[in-house]
Amino acid sequence: MSKMHSLPYSTVTPEQTYLNRRALLGGIAGAGLLAATGARAQEVPEFQIKGFDTTETPNSFKEITTYNNFYEFGTGKEDPARYAGSLTTDPWSVEIDGLVSRPGSYGLGDILAKMDIDERIYRFRCVEAWSMVIPWNGFELRQLLELAGVEPSAKYVRFETLYRPEEMPGQKRAILDWPYVEGLRLDEAMHPLTIMATGLYGKTLPNQNGAPLRLVVPWKYGFKSIKSVVKITLMETQPVNTWKAINHREYGFYSNVNPEVDHPRWTQASERRIGGGVFAPRIATIKFNGYEDQVASLYKGMNLSKEY
Template structure:
């Protein structure tokens, strides 16, 4: 069941010119500097503490994949979240995630690829420069935010493992730690959380493996230490705290499609012409714009139609929702 509650307060938006201010990056931590010297582009062992304290990242702004819209405040982004592993209310992830340990972290790469195995996070991302991209996040509950993500293009990581011709999809799995993630002790969903993309979607330049936001590592409530960002899809497609990436020949199961197949399809593309069975998707509420947020028209593919529409040419987007 999805819970919709208005934001109790409002935070001032930050101007685009302030997103990657030089001052954010002046005070580099010695450990991070050592990692960079070793050839790890912004990622190093110990870059996230076991307690989940955020650390500065070395990022490069990618203006090609950045919106001109002012981003939401750091407070908005880190206190109004859907992360059911920590609870159903928007404030639960920030309040209930302090015990979660995002380091050390390993990711298993499995399935239809020439190179598979278990990789420490810093090895998984080694050699990849971290980009900052300002993307719009649109939730199926009809609210949206603009977020300055920090991450690595998903395609760049996947290509390293040389997926075979059988790899038609890419599946993802979230960590299962009910002792640290109290929401997993409930039966609200079938745990662990799983998601998937068609491989051409995964290889699209917009798809991002995010490791941070606002030039810092991801807080626990936002999916530390590694999450998926596909900005033309609804937010539930952005699986968090990823521990497995699997190349598959068949369409993989996804958590919300398992839970409510009549409400949540595999593709999850933002489409204002296809209503959720319980509410309209024609308009959305912008978080941070007043107590209840300003209501604006929802854009096809969340405003990324020009970039991604070709992926779905000839498909019935009402049937494949």
């Protein structure tokens, strides 16, 4: 398992080689011959595949990094790629407080030195009915929470994005109540599907995608996967996330991908995969974004039409 802290773009594997390597290593592993990769294995990062990946073809690096929601840099889908270069991501630290036994400011380098970084290819579904398939690099959020020591009374996790309007021009406008806030129930946060991403396609996470550390919760709509995280708070009560605070009729706390519950202004029953062009066919949205077998038990007994 690799420890990938930061890789310059010039030294990582090209996108097509990455995909070919993944297919090759998958075949080798299936034949029990992984050790035979020899010198080739030293040329590229190796990853642990934990069985949660989708088999769908990932979107291209360009598609993933040029069509984004990151209102801290503007409301246009191209604004993050256009303006996020101004963001300073080194040094970086994350304050972890609340119901933890070891509260404090954790430097990103110290965090990564203790984490198991692996690769996950996840479906990513946005509330506006567009979707991507993204190869993330990261570590399970559970590892970070355990590092801080979760106390028994903790039931929720609150996340907060960086507030730095001198580098994030969208924060100079009252588009949202800054800083951006999101939250998970503790069992959602501790689920092995939930990761803190540090990169994609084997590359350091680009600023427009939430560098240097972002949450990824693949069975929920994309706005739950908060970017550029600087604070994590363990709580006993449910935190108020930004979009629910702005419009609770349209955005709930859970925000699980659910084709049976429409947004008031558009259907959630279908989606369009980014990269297919303006005439790309709509495809049926899968409940929990395709991860129902792994996460449906978290919501047993809940009415997901009301607790959306």
